[in-house]
Amino acid sequence: MQVVVCAKQIPDPANPYELEPDTHWLVRPAEQILDDTDRYGVEMGLQLAQADEGTVTLVSMGPAGNMQGIRQALAMGADKAVIVDDPALRGSDALTTARVLAKAIEREGFDLVIAGTESTDGYSGVVPQMVAELLGVPALTYATAVTVGDGSVTIHRQTAAGYDIVEAALPAVVSVTAGVVEPRYPTFKGIMEAKKKPVDTLTAADLGIEPSLVQKVVSVEPAPERQAGEIVEDDGDAHLKIVELLEKVKVI
Amino acid sequence: MADVWVFCQEADGAPTSLGLELLTKARELGTVTALYLGAGSDGAFATLGEYGATAVYHFDPGDELASGPVAAALADLVQSHRPRLLLFGQAYDDRDVAGRLAARLGLSVLSNAVDVAIDGAVTTRHEIFGGSQIATATVEDDGPVVVLVRPKSFPAEPVGGGTPTATPVDLPDVGAAAARVTGSHVEEREGPQLEDAAVVVAGGRGLGSPDGFELVERVAKALGAATGATRAIVDAGWVPYAKQVGQTGKTVKPDVYIACGISGAMQHLVGMKDSKTIIAINKDPEAPIFSVADLGIVGDVHKVLPKLAEALEARTGS
Numbered sequence: 001m002q003v004v005v006c007a008k009q010i011p012d013p014a015n016p017y018e019l020e021p022d023t024h025w026l027v028r029p030a031e032q033i034l035d036d037t038d039r040y041g042v043e044m045g046l047q048l049a050q051a052d053e054g055t056v057t058l059v060s061m062g063p064a065g066n067m068q069g070i071r072q073a074l075a076m077g078a079d080k081a082v083i084v085d086d087p088a089l090r091g092s093d094a095l096t097t098a099r100v101l102a103k104a105i106e107r108e109g110f111d112l113v114i115a116g117t118e119s120t121d122g123y124s125g126v127v128p129q130m131v132a133e134l135l136g137v138p139a140l141t142y143a144t145a146v147t148v149g150d151g152s153v154t155i156h157r158q159t160a161a162g163y164d165i166v167e168a169a170l171p172a173v174v175s176v177t178a179g180v181v182e183p184r185y186p187t188f189k190g191i192m193e194a195k196k197k198p199v200d201t202l203t204a205a206d207l208g209i210e211p212s213l214v215q216k217v218v219s220v221e222p223a224p225e226r227q228a229g230e231i232v233e234d235d236g237d238a239h240l241k242i243v244e245l246l247e248k249v250k251v252i
Numbered sequence: 253m254a255d256v257w258v259f260c261q262e263a264d265g266a267p268t269s270l271g272l273e274l275l276t277k278a279r280e281l282g283t284v285t286a287l288y289l290g291a292g293s294d295g296a297f298a299t300l301g302e303y304g305a306t307a308v309y310h311f312d313p314g315d316e317l318a319s320g321p322v323a324a325a326l327a328d329l330v331q332s333h334r335p336r337l338l339l340f341g342q343a344y345d346d347r348d349v350a351g352r353l354a355a356r357l358g359l360s361v362l363s364n365a366v367d368v369a370i371d372g373a374v375t376t377r378h379e380i381f382g383g384s385q386i387a388t389a390t391v392e393d394d395g396p397v398v399v400l401v402r403p404k405s406f407p408a409e410p411v412g413g414g415t416p417t418a419t420p421v422d423l424p425d426v427g428a429a430a431a432r433v434t435g436s437h438v439e440e441r442e443g444p445q446l447e448d449a450a451v452v453v454a455g456g457r458g459l460g461s462p463d464g465f466e467l468v469e470r471v472a473k474a475l476g477a478a479t480g481a482t483r484a485i486v487d488a489g490w491v492p493y494a495k496q497v498g499q500t501g502k503t504v505k506p507d508v509y510i511a512c513g514i515s516g517a518m519q520h521l522v523g524m525k526d527s528k529t530i531i532a533i534n535k536d537p538e539a540p541i542f543s544v545a546d547l548g549i550v551g552d553v554h555k556v557l558p559k560l561a562e563a564l565e566a567r568t569g570s
């Protein structure tokens with residue numbers, strides 16, 4: 001089985017994000033990490049591929065930088081990576097991103113595409129569905145469990161009330177939630193091997209895509225601040241402060 | 253008047269509150285058509301009318317996964333009628349249908365909007381970086397624009413319109429893009445619904461263990477409140493996902509939100525920061541949750557919560 005995992009490199013969320021002053025695009029340093037959301041996809045892909053002697057190919061769009069994030073996913077065990085890095089793609093919206101990913105995925109060939117439900121930096125939350133539509137396959141979304149067998153895929157699809165069981169024939173796109181599987185940590189051997197694994201770098205033109213920007217962030221301003229509240233140290237009676245406030249706002 | 257189409261999903265036989273919020277907003281923007289996903293009924297269509305829909309397209313995918321066939325059928329309708337704006341919620345089926353529809357028609361999608369306006373162009377407002385900044389975005393296109401709106405961005409208010417005609421929409425066979433829903437599992441829930449509760453008591457990793465969540469449940473019970481949780485303890489398996497509050501969970505705006513052992517990460521704050529009164533208990537005085545709290549208690553949840561529960565139980569005699 002050929003598994004393709006969408007893996008996004010993002011600025012480390014541990015540091016505050018910054019926007020470029022004119023375009024309001026996210027500043028993307030050379031040093032980017034693998035989006036935590038996609039570690040689950042990589043792990044899921046590895047487990048499904050290993051069960052059936054398949055391969056895992058990573059597909060990514062964005063500035064390659066020093067490729068720390070991609071190496072991280074290769075070190076977990078993915079076989080190869082395709083990264084579409086092109087200055088013309090800066091500021092891409094979700095649809096352009098999906099077009100690029102879908103073309104790259106088609107070029108590689110696939111039985112199953114795995115993505116996260118939403119990225120940590122942009123979280124538009126629609127890229128996997130768009131990719132599925134462009135590829136003409138089903139999007140089995142918000143998976144909390146995934147099994148593959150006999151040319152079909154079955155997931156537990158998270159709902160507001162619990163989950164549904166959803167089934168489709170392969171090929172398909174599956175988006176996985178955090179917690180679908182426990183991602184492995186790369187081993188030393190994995191890290192060494194990752195350095196030798198093939199990474200293809202492509203441009204938009206290589207995929208026959210002409211990027212266009214229709215969406216624009218016009219302005220960004222600070223949100224009105226919430227008035228600072230009262231902070232008290234618990235001296236053993238802090239619960240009484242809470243009771244007092246609950247009385248004041250009339251919920252008790 | 254602009255034509256505004258609003259996606260409304262059915263839950264327990266009626267439109268969800270998210271759908272009604274969007275209809276309420278859409279009335280301000282133009283003439284409203286509801287896109288209703290579910291089994292449908294006279295009662296449900298009447299509710300859509302009460303909230304301002306003057307026409308309804310009804311999609312009932314049965315046990316097919318909705319997104320493929322509904323997006324395909326909707327794409328045909330959009331192409332023949334060219335509405336100015338399509339509003340969806342930031343919710344599961346909404347995202348699936350909107351994403352596929354947009355890809356099918358080559359439309360840009362504005363996601364996570366908290367407000368939307370049509371003045372020449374369609375413009376939207378987005379809370380970014382955990383709500384510390386507001387971005388204004390626009391799509392330079394006078395064709396249909398697809399916007400996904402976060403829950404609770406607008407109040408749901410009826411206007412008392414009559415029952416609109418509902419037109420059933422034939423769903424095409426989408427062949428290789430089809431998927432089937434073969435089963436459904438509903439998690440058991442005690443107490444009020446998280447999204448609608450007047451008081452929410454929520455817990456995070458600071459509770460220390462799954463047993464720690466019992467303290468949250470005890471306080472919630474005494475207050476008749478719903479319980480909520482951070483993603484950290486949902487992922488750890490302490491509580492079901494249905495309790496998660498935040499970016500990838502539920503958005504709540506209760507009268508009172510009590511955060512117990514919650515650090516206040518950006519992705520948690522976006523789901524609860526608009527609560528009327530926020531109370532936080534955290535042992536770290538630097539915890540970001542205190543920046544949104546009306547009352548912050550620097551202390552140990554294991555000490556404060558049992559006493560709080562006792563005090564509340566003593567009042568209600570439970």
Ligand SMILES: Cc1cc2nc3c(=O)[nH]c(=O)nc-3n(C[C@H](O)[C@H](O)[C@H](O)COP(=O)(O)OP(=O)(O)OC[C@H]3O[C@@H](n4cnc5c(N)ncnc54)[C@H](O)[C@@H]3O)c2cc1C
Nearest residue numbers: 006061092093094115116118119122123124125126127363
């Ligand atoms: C604050 C902010 C707000 C934004 N709002 C919007 C908006 O409203 N509408 C819009 O169209 N764009 C928006 N963008 C731009 C959007 O984030 C980018 O287009 C991004 O490239 C793709 O969308 P996403 O990360 O939001 O995808 P999501 O749909 O959230 O991502 C889901 C999954 O798709 C896969 N994936 C997504 N992008 C990539 C990638 N580049 N490489 C590999 N896999 C990927 C990953 O598996 C990911 O987990 C916004 C960006 C920022 C920073």
Ligand SMILES: Cc1cc2nc3c(=O)[nH]c(=O)nc-3n(C[C@H](O)[C@H](O)[C@H](O)COP(=O)(O)OP(=O)(O)OC[C@H]3O[C@@H](n4cnc5c(N)ncnc54)[C@H](O)[C@@H]3O)c2cc1C
Nearest residue numbers: 456457458482483484498499500501513515520535552553
């Ligand atoms: C794409 C993405 C989406 C996300 N979506 C969500 C979401 O929807 N909802 C969500 O909640 N998170 C979400 N997160 C995760 C979020 O970033 C945080 O990791 C999470 O909210 C932290 O949960 P927490 O506050 O329980 O844990 P921690 O951050 O570990 O905080 C625990 C807190 O408890 C305090 N504490 C410890 N012991 C005690 C004690 N005895 N008494 C009192 N206080 C104590 C500590 O001081 C600390 O502040 C998302 C993350 C990503 C990347």
